[in-house]
Structure formats: C-alpha cells, structure tokens
Amino acid sequence: MIPLRDINPTRRFPIVTLSIIALNALVFLYEFLLPSNALEALVYQWGLVPAQLTALQLGAVLRVFTSMFIHGGFMHLAGNMLYLWIFGDNIESALGPLRYLLFYLLCGVGAALGQTLLDPASRIPMVGASGAISGVLGAYLLLYPRAQVETLLLLGYFVRLVRLPALVVLGFWIVLQLFSGLLSLGAPATGGVAVFAHIGGFAVGLALVGLLKRRRGWES
Numbered sequence: 001m002i003p004l005r006d007i008n009p010t011r012r013f014p015i016v017t018l019s020i021i022a023l024n025a026l027v028f029l030y031e032f033l034l035p036s037n038a039l040e041a042l043v044y045q046w047g048l049v050p051a052q053l054t055a056l057q058l059g060a061v062l063r064v065f066t067s068m069f070i071h072g073g074f075m076h077l078a079g080n081m082l083y084l085w086i087f088g089d090n091i092e093s094a095l096g097p098l099r100y101l102l103f104y105l106l107c108g109v110g111a112a113l114g115q116t117l118l119d120p121a122s123r124i125p126m127v128g129a130s131g132a133i134s135g136v137l138g139a140y141l142l143l144y145p146r147a148q149v150e151t152l153l154l155l156g157y158f159v160r161l162v163r164l165p166a167l168v169v170l171g172f173w174i175v176l177q178l179f180s181g182l183l184s185l186g187a188p189a190t191g192g193v194a195v196f197a198h199i200g201g202f203a204v205g206l207a208l209v210g211l212l213k214r215r216r217g218w219e220s
Contacts, residue, residue, distance in 0.1 A: 001151055001172055002154065003082075003083070003151050004150045005086055005149070006087065006147055006148065006150070006166065007148040008090050008144055014092045016097045016101050017085070017088035021081050021085060024071065024077060024081060025081070027069045027071075028071050042070070043070060043072075046070055047063065047066075047125030047126055047127040048067040048126045048127070049063070050119055051121050051123050053112065054116060054120040054121070064108065064112045065105065067126055068105075068128070068129050068132050070128070071127060072128065076128055084133050087133075087136050087137055087140045088104075088133070090143070091140060091143070094143055094213050095209070095213055099214075104132050105132070106135070106208060107134065107136065108132035109204075110200045110203065110204030111194075111204070112197065114196045114199055114201065115194045119196075126194050126197060130198060131198060134197070134198040135201040136205060137170050137205065138170075138202040138204070138206040139208075139209035140170060141171065141174075142209055142210070143213070146165050148166075151164050151169055174202055177195055181196055
C-alpha cells in the first residue's frame with residue numbers, strides 16, 4: 001500500500017514542508033558525493049547513537065536533530081519525502097509555519113526517545129526523517145481521517161490505484177509498525193528500520209497536534 005497523493009487542498013503555500021524536503025535533498029546530495037569511508041564517518045558523527053543519548057552526552061542532544069536530515073540511501077530518502085510531501089502540507093496549514101516547524105522537530109525528538117527507550121545500549125546510529133514524519137502522519141490521521149488518499153495497492157500480481165480514507169491508509173501503516181515492533185522485541189539489534197522511532201514520533205504527533213493547532217475548529 002503506497003500513497004501517491006491526497007485529495008485535500010490546503011489554504012497556504014507549504015514553505016516549511018518544501019524547505020525541509022529541500023534541506024534533506026541537499027544533505028543527501030552531499031552524502032552521495034562522499035567516498036564510502038567518509039560517508040560512514042559522517043553517519044557516526046551526526047547520526048544519533050542511543051547509547052550516547054542514554055549517557056546524556058551533550059553532543060548526542062545535537063545529533064537528535066542532525067540525524068533527522070541524514071538518509072541511508074536514495075530509496076530511504078525518496079520514501080520519507082513522498083510521505084512528507086503528501087501529508088505535511090495540510091498539517092502545516094492547520095498549525096501555521098512556525099508551530100509546524102516546532103511540531104516537526106518535537107516529533108523527531110519523540111522518535112529518538114522512543115527508539116532509545118527500547119534499546120538504550122545500542123551503538124548503531126539512527127538516521128532519517130521518518131520519526132519526525134511519523135508525527136506528521138499521526139496528526140493527519142487525527143485531523144483528516146476521512147480525507148481521500150490515492151493509493152497504489154500491490155498484492156502479488158494484483159496492482160491497482162484506489163482512493164482510500166486516510167484512516168485506512170495511515171491506520172494500516174501504524175498497525176504494521178506496531179506489529180513489526182512487537183516481533184522485534186528480544187531480537188538482537190542488527191540495524192535496519194527503527195520501528196520504535198516511528199511509533200514514538202507517531203504518538204507525539206497525536207499528542208501535540210491538538211495543542212498546537214490554530215483555534216478555528218477541527219477539519220476533516
């Protein structure tokens with residue numbers, strides 16, 4: 001199930017969303033131009049290592065934020081930016097640019113804490129915008145559950161473009177994250193998808209959007 005676009009017009013130009021996408025793209029271009037050994041060093045220098053955050057190292061606090069703009073490959077970047085492009089503009093419109101930026105960053109913090117709480121001794125660096133974007137998805141699910149999302153369904157040889165409510169698309173997504181998280185409990189940490197960062201970011205998004213939303217009535 002791959003969302004392609006939502007049928008949910010916005011009231012303002014999404015300057016913050018586009019700026020975040022542009023910044024992620026520029027950082028990835030810089031990563032792409034680095035030799036492999038320098039890229040690995042960059043990930044360890046600016047990615048978030050949970051064990052360092054657990055030890056309350058000052059640099060780890062900064063890396064909570066820098067890690068949100070580093071990606072492990074083109075598909076990692078493309079998937080994250082696709083979700084941000086589809087769902088971020090409406091949340092920016094609902095919150096306003098400055099509160100949306102604060103919301104996005106706080107969701108990233110919640111994602112970092114979620115992954116760290118579940119694996120506090122991990123020395124595997126965590127990178128990517130998906131934790132912060134998960135918060136955007138949680139906010140969208142709460143504010144626009146009935147908004148239609150054009151979605152590509154892939155079921156074996158069955159491929160079809162359908163319109164589904166955001167409640168179905170994003171509800172399926174978070175259930176998949178929860179299921180994956182449960183399966184990963186007790187397994188040795190070997191890298192891969194930081195599922196509990198997704199869950200943490202999503203939970204923070206649900207909790208914060210009502211507090212930060214401009215007071216002009218709920219939209220659906």
